[in-house]
Amino acid sequence: MEVDQRKYIKKCKVCGDERMVGFNFNVLTCASCRIFFHRNGERNHNQMTCLNNGNCLINVHTRKSCTQCRLRKCLFIGMRRMTFRCKRKKQDNDLKITIQNQTVLQKNESNCERFIIARIRHWLQMVSDGLISTSESIEPTISQVNVTKDISNNDNDKLELNRWECYHLSHVQKSISVFIDENRVQTVVNLNDYAKHTFNIPALYATRIVQFCNNFQTFKELPKKQQLNILKPFYVELLAIRIAFLFDQKRNGFFMMENESGNRVIFIQNSLFNTPRTSRPNVISISNIIRQIKFEMEDDPIIRDLLITISLFKPRDNLHNRYREVIGYKYYQYTNLLRRYLENKHQSLMKAKEKLTRIIHLINDLPYIYHDYRRRLLEVGYENVNQVLAEVFELTNQ
């Protein structure tokens, strides 16, 4: 990767201000954008009014003018409160933390957390500077998560997330951040078909997906062939989930960044997920799947990120028997984490369980999207399909 010297100047990811910049709510921002998010982060930006149809350019001078667009940009670049409460227990104090073969014993809880967060931030900074690939993962080990899961015995404490659960959530979120400036699409408006619009940057997207997956040691240790078997369908599933998240049902379209600096957010209006009339009536509706996923995510990026991770490790027929168990364990682990997160969020075991069931069904439906895409690409013809997409969808030129 290229190293751009200019990137070393710290700049607010929201407004571009260079004064008083630091990591706030997970993102490099200035002090004013920090307090802005602190004050408005809970509000729903869809209920706010924008004079410019959500098209405002946010910079140091204009950041005051449109609250909606500023807030949407904050959320878009990944700013978020840690809403889940982290339970602090005496027995958590002497935990052993394994980070990349280096074992660190932390007596002081606060220092321990600070150390972890500092590592995450350093890593994030390095990634965003393009200095390293995401292989420098700091994923917690499976055994530790397992241990903490068994700690909670008291009913009152059950709904609280323990430190390791919080840490796992953080890890997922940090991993997903490789997609933050994913949408380098330029001047993409009024598109009519799938391929042109979603996959105009397939190679870049593929690279980032591999970076994301490599954050999980289990995936990283798989043989290349098995990785590919997962990556091909996962490519589409991840896209579908992310686009469902961005999708605005009221406007029937979604927002994305227009250029690299991410200063301009454009709105793409289309009928992307409308199943065409020509398809057979008994086929599952793609648009319904997307809409249901959208609904279940509750506009919550943490649910989205867990959904993506669960989708990564979900059982797949084309996976070699030898690796099914280890992948299955990750699937169980993250499904469990999602359940715990939902329990904590909704403060209800019942509600969380029902929601989880629906989500698992949806994740099992995701292959339909893959096959629908593939069918459409076949119609377009091999010659007209991007090389990477042809690879992803296993298209051949005969």
Place this chain on the structure above:
Amino acid sequence: MEVDQRKYIKKCKVCGDERMVGFNFNVLTCASCRIFFHRNGERNHNQMTCLNNGNCLINVHTRKSCTQCRLRKCLFIGMRRMTFRCKRKKQDNDLKITIQNQTVLQKNESNCERFIIARIRHWLQMVSDGLISTSESIEPTISQVNVTKDISNNDNDKLELNRWECYHLSHVQKSISVFIDENRVQTVVNLNDYAKHTFNIPALYATRIVQFCNNFQTFKELPKKQQLNILKPFYVELLAIRIAFLFDQKRNGFFMMENESGNRVIFIQNSLFNTPRTSRPNVISISNIIRQIKFEMEDDPIIRDLLITISLFKPRDNLHNRYREVIGYKYYQYTNLLRRYLENKHQSLMKAKEKLTRIIHLINDLPYIYHDYRRRLLEVGYENVNQVLAEVFELTNQ
């Protein structure tokens, strides 16, 4: 004219608010728009920033969001401070006021003014409600203006405008208000030629110009044929002056209202007043005339309105000899009023005189615009020209 019952509900002309509406700074507005204009009226709206390229829709909910567009709308619909100071003299007290054949003797100056202003407002309200045509003029008689002109003898008092001068200014402004929602043009963007863009509402415009002219008794009493001789060239001159006023040199375009309610202001960018390369080099440049008029108006609607009125009564070759004197007197009267206004505004006799000379030259250059338009319309061909325009430009179908 049709009578619309809904129009009887008083509404703010800026934001449409129906609470606390009254006449403020010459226009029917709500209290918040009043204080907004009170606070921002002096600022230059071109130096303010708008996220939407000056395209913002202003209503009760959005009025807070874009200061620039709100201020521009305030100015656009005619809000203005009475910057000229009105001198109050003892000898003004016993003035005889003739309004529509009804002679009212006012001892009390303050009550007199209130009476006049109340009449103007009532009339304005009636006009804007569509109840009456503008023929219910309240133009002051010539003799009275003449009298007051001779009152000022003291040098120190010379620069102050007396009550009758102020009243005349008001009359001109009120008369011009028939054009306030003139620009009913819908979705007119990126135009390339004159005719399509300026004259897509020629009939409506003609009606309003006649309404405006009929506010002046001298014009009203002319025979129809003489009125037409004035109206035809004046049609173009008035348009040219008003468009020059709206013209934004920095952006090379101008703002106009998009629809009847005037809630949406659109920006028209074009090369409207660029003299085409194909014209002979020694012909006076239309764009230069427009730019100079723009410059002399100082963004001051009062100067604009006086310029229009002077243009109405300026000497014309096609006018019958019998009426030249009475029209000439009006020309002298309003030229004089403009000089007095400029003296008062710039507090300098010299500056005012120089400026007035330049303005008179410009007014004499206005026929060039008429002939330039006419030449272009001839190129378009009689069949393709609007009926009213063909009449205005005396085009024949042979």
Place this chain on the structure above:
DNA sequence: AGCGCACATGCTGTTCCT
């Protein structure tokens, strides 16, 4: 270092006064 809190500033809109 990052987050919350407090204060200062600027813009808005209503009430009151003349």
Place this chain on the structure above:
DNA sequence: AAGGAACAGCATGTGCGC
């Protein structure tokens, strides 16, 4: 009735403490 003053409310941004 129109315009100005003043107060209250809200959003924003900087400085401070933990």
